[in-house]
Amino acid sequence: QVQLVESGGGVVQPGGSLRLSCAASGFSFSSYGIHWVRQAPGKGLQWVAFIRYDGSNKNYADSVRGRFTISRDNPTNTVYLQLNSLTTEDTAVYYCAKDRLRSSIAAVGADYWGQGTLVTVSS
């Protein structure tokens, strides 16, 4: 069965960095794009980033572009999200999610999600 497991969350000071990982299993990982979506405490969902199945295309939300970097390692079925220059506004649960369509050149929504990892930015 499809499984996505996030890790790497924790408490970090403003201005700090963190790297999140998303370990995937149960599907042909190298054929699907992966999303990162976050949710601040008590707030709605915010899409953060997407990486195409082959890593050739990446998209970011305006609020994180230039600070966050998404990457993937297909041999190890892992997607990463590097978070730099963190602010308190980045405090959230971060979910990784599998894109719905195989070998899609663009994101088309997410059909499987991990359980999330909490990032807290606080001094």
Place this chain on the structure above:
Amino acid sequence: DIQLTQSPSSLSASVGDRVTITCRARQGISDSLAWYQQKPGKAPNLLLYGAYRLESGVPSRFSGSGSGTEYTLTISSLQPVDSATYYCQQYYTPPLTFGGGTKVEIK
């Protein structure tokens, strides 16, 4: 960015009621719309994509409609397990965006 506005932000309805949630986009999105259900402390669950296509395993009481800039999610007969927050998401063009959410409560 394409802003999505959901309405209402919350609603309370009885079991068996027909419930409708609206999602309006600032520009046309050519049916590139997904609907998700999220329960407290859980990850979102995909309900529909392509505006009206039901994801596998989702009960048929959920349906979607609309076109252009206005879309709706309908629950034909509300069940206790449907108590959750519902979000629309456009994938017409990056950056992808979500609506603000609609919290559905059971009376």
